[in-house]
Amino acid sequence: MVGIGPGSASDMTPRARKAIECAEIVVGYDTYLDLIQDLLSGKATIGTGMMQEIDRCQAAVEQAMDGKQVAVISSGDPGVYGMAGLVLELVSKYPATVQPKVNVIPGISAVSAAAAILGAPLMHDFAVISLSDLLTPWEVIEKRIEMAAAGDFVIAIYNPKSIRRTSQIETVREITLKHRGADTPVGIVHHASRTREHMALSTLENFTNEHIDMFSLVIIGNSQTYIADGKMVTPRGYRL
Template identity: 70%
Template sequence: MTLRARNAIVDAEIVVGYDTYIELIDELLTGKTVVGTGMMQEIERCQVAVDHAAEGRKVAVVSSGDPGIYGMAGLVLELAMKLPADERPDTEVIPGVSAVGAAAAILGAPLMHDFAVISLSDLLTPWEIIQKRVEMAVAGDFVIALYNPKSTKRVKHIEEVRNIALRHRAAQTPVGIVQQATRKGETKVISNLADFTKESIDMFSLVIIGNSQSYVKDGCIITPRGYII
């Protein structure tokens, strides 16, 4: 996390978040009121946060990585803005380090040119739309970063993404997989488009598929920006 984010958590009276993320910051929570909920309870926990903030309490809603990238910032703002203007609490979105940036740094420099970030979770977005986004991004030769690439129940989507990509890119296109980026248990694997789904991939993984110019050297994926060297 950023120092600014850490300070916001330390200064808060109440900390709200998904149970797994609350556990990651346990050492910062002494003496605070903690509201943790499970998966699929995002609206409920954000509403609790907004209600407490509207009462004048200092509340921190934590997300994994950056709160504005697949995090809770949007939902908190939407709920806060439902209140009349004179009852609406002050809100501030404090940036963090998103998994896409953290994983890219671990892999080398795969995002040096245009890239697309796509979540493969179809809980809130129909799979047909996700497929179309993947198809368009691959056809446009974007580097592609995949969030939520594979869960215990959703195991085929990543294979379908691989098949879509192979229609447009070479089988040896570099693919990087980072698990637990910047956390305990961090791992990094560099594979290729033909074989990367044979590697361990889960919900704590970030997958980056290179573009037509990406290459691997000395354990790093590099996507050239176009400088002549």
Template identity: 90%
Template structure:
């Protein structure tokens, strides 16, 4: 959490968010009205936030990581845009620390060159589209960061990612897996492209697959930028 994000939460009268995320900031919620919903109720809670803001309340909609990276910023702006300009509440998107940025710092410096960020969740994006994006990123030798890599329902998609990427880069390509980045249960694992799916991976994991130049040195995953040394 950035200091600016913390300040926004502290100054808000109403805090809106996914129940799990509200639980993570209980120490900041004393004396505040909270509106929480479960998974798949994103539209409902953002609509409630907009309606509260239109009454003049100071409202904070929280996301994990950065609200503009698979977060709620876009949805809030879409909902506000449905109202006449004269009554639209002001929206300020406050950046946080994205999971991909946090995970990269824990692993070392794997994102020093061009990279692609892809979510394997097919709730809002057809799997065929996701699969094509993985293929293109692998063919283009991008470092690939994977959000939502595996759940109790989705177990085979990460294996498909491994198979696709193996068609374009060597089996010993470094892969980093970070669980609970920047949280109390944080841990990381370094593996290789041919073996990484044997490691523990879940919805609290972020996977970073190196490109053809990525290497491991002293326990750190590094993708060279290309500077002359």
């Protein structure tokens, strides 16, 4: 299990690069395979589109059980909304005597990359929540937003808006406004660490007026977060 980072080759760790170079077969979502084409020369690849995660991870496990050195890639970190958990679940279904060895190689997560672009918004306690309701009921997601907002956590939102899901991010705004000020800083980062990288700073009251899509990551500050010199900062509490 290899985390290739948020997208830029310069943000891939040496350990992740070496794992891919040593692999005989590289498995991943087609878009992520495209990001590492320069590392795939002479290698077999197994790529699938969205919604086919189980199929490609099962194929990877079967190849590994046949003795192949397989790298299953995830963008960011494979243990943060990646494929590490699914692969470990699939492997556990086989007898211990035939299970392939699984190593999880971390990567720079999208939330870390986005935070660095914005400044330092994650310097205190934070919650990371995905708005995708494909695998988690919306009622559960909504409760998590409510609890994180009430607890004054900085909130990082993955999968904030899609063509199908347009109202949920407005619900996040409405819930969070019950617990913190309208002028609370909010940062939106698109394509973090990729060629189309872009960031915007806004407020809790107005951030949904910004362009937000599935390639965006939204970070909502806590009650202490502020903007200084174009950077979003959540103080850790040091006495200056």
